[in-house]
Amino acid sequence: MTNLDFIYKRKSIRKFKDQEVPKEDLLEIIKAATYAPSAKHQQNWHFDVITNKEKIEQIAKVVGDRHIEIANIADNEKDQTNMSKFLKYYTVFKNAPVLILVYVKPYKTVEYKILKDKLEYKEMYNMVVSSQPEVQTIGAAVENLLLAAANMGYGTCYMTGPMHSRDKIYEVIGHDGAKGELMALVPIGVPEDMEIPQPKRLPLEDVVTFID
Template identity: 35%
Template sequence: MEVLQAIQKRQSVRKFKAQDIPDEDIRKLIEAAGLAPSGKNCQNWHFVVIKNRQLMQKIADTILEKNEKIALKLEKVDEEKASRFRKFAKNFTVFYLNAPVLILTYAKDYVPSGYDEYHLIQAPKQLGDNLFQKNPGMQGIGAALENLTLRAIDLGYGVCWLTSQNYAADEIEALVKEETALEKENYYLTTMLALGVPESDLKSPRKKDAEDIYTLIK
């Protein structure tokens, strides 16, 4: 498949066929992710690939449990928002449970160029903090996930890139550590990817035209 075809075919897939993904194909996706650029070649990513249905369900339960704790407190302030928040969590947890694979993406902090130098010359703290706003470490994670996504499309799979669960990231990390004994010091959960063979004729929202998203300076 041509690169442009893969880009055009990319969409957030929320309906998957009941079809397994071979381990060798998963390795190909991870290899593609690992080829992404990262600041100072730090390669600050780690991927946890889950096929275990029980663990996927436990992750969903963990998200819903954290969601309910927040919603109960939110009810005291705004009942309508609490109701929407509950529905929101069910929408993005229930659908991924029909995917054959769930990929958790972990990241490690990256200290931006200039941060230590600012500190040494005793520059105002705000200058150093502003460097983290650009978040070069997370830019590398995004590049890796886009590589993975496009390779998945090339192999006939579909992906949904999920960040909505991050308010329960600490609880998910603790669960995965308990279930798998995963030890990745200084790494933290950033995204989840639902992966599988997509159902046909899925709809996608319209993207902005090029004229709306760029400025050409000659």
């Protein structure tokens, strides 16, 4: 046992008990998300909290429909089958008591401004933007959110699969763009089963290089 147990015990939970999550717990979890680092401390995130079951089901419906639509435009049966078979991983939030929508807001940095319209520095500009600091900021916030929730006994699942239905999700919730661009969904709830196996990790020697 180490004091990093709060990290090792988190796992993606895809089935939830039909049990409400108190608002103060949700606020605590989101507060933890906002203590993540953010590029240039711009805190360019926003969180929608949906507890309305009907709305969550409506979102699951549009995600499921879009999923099938994509499967049906596949050029071959293998891709179509593969796409269809993963549907359940795109709608795991459908029975969660809470769904958090995580948005990224525009990120402003002076090097973007300097390089943006200078054709001769296009490569340099591409290097700068490809690290996507604003998106990394959202990842840091979501990870804090997941760890806080796990530490408080809740299950979560970081989800970007449903982003293929971003436009339809906006229609369901009436989003007009002011909160930024939707980047991820995170269902939260009491896990139906916390004893599910945790996917194995690659050995450290495969992912770490010490450079002298």
